[in-house]
Amino acid sequence: MFSFFQKKIPLTTLFPADFVDIHSHFLPNIDDGSKSMEESVALLRRMHSFGIKHIICTPHVMESVWENSSEAIQLKLDALNAHLKSIDFTDISITAAAEYMLDSNFEHLLKTEKLRTLKDNYILVELSFLSAPVNLYEILFNIQIAGYKPVLAHPERYSYYHNDFSAYKKLKDAGCLFQLNLLSLSNYYGSAVTAAAQTLLKQQLIDFVGTDTHKHHHLDFLEKIVDGKLIKLIEPILKANAFFGE
Ligand SMILES: [Fe+2]
Secondary structure, three states, X not given: OOOHHHOOOOHXXXXXOOOEEOOEXXXXXXXXXXXXXXXXHHHHHHHHHXXXXXXXXXXXXXXXXXXXXXXXXXXXXXXXXXXXXXXXXXXXXXXXXXXXXXXXXXXXXXXXXXXXXOEOOEXXXXXXXXXXXXXXXXXXXXHHHOOOEEEEEOHHHOHHHOOOHHHHHHHHHOOOEEEEEHHHHOOOOOHHHHHHHHHHHHOOXXXXXXXXXXXXXXHHHHHOOOOHHHHHHHHHHHHXXXXXXX
């Protein structure tokens, strides 16, 4: 029998108007995200249909794989915005930072270049899914000495931390802010990642969220998130993301 309490409310209907997606791959042909201008537009139309109107694109910057310069990212961003204007799709704000892999190339960039920030001095960083760099804490220290604040992308996806939650506390104590992927609330990355996400949320270790959208398949999974318990945990953090649009 249908009852009010059994009603499933999709996460994609709950984004506050001032929500900012701080992790996404909508710039076409620059990394493993959108493959064309048409795909970018279609993905952005779906984001807009969820009520998301502020998006920060964060192309990968990764040694030997995606060595995107700040200038290359800016050119892609300008081209996307020019295209959106040409098709009169202007009820959306698109900017670009980067998702920096903490590798030796990053250590070089940190010394030699101005990094692309989410806002003020906040930078989005990620770790390898295989293992953290041996000098991780030295890198985190150097990031902060250089005047940046590290926002660690999808901490729940680093399986080498799943059996040692004190490692997460240590990262936070070392100055990392945590950005959870909303897709981790679906079964997209598997049940271990969902469990880690839930524990991090319950321990109030998550500061911000992001969609980390690369393709339509990701948005299909985002639309499937209807679990009331998980949504209750995530709702306050959806509000926290407005910080990046202020
Ligand atoms: Fe990403």
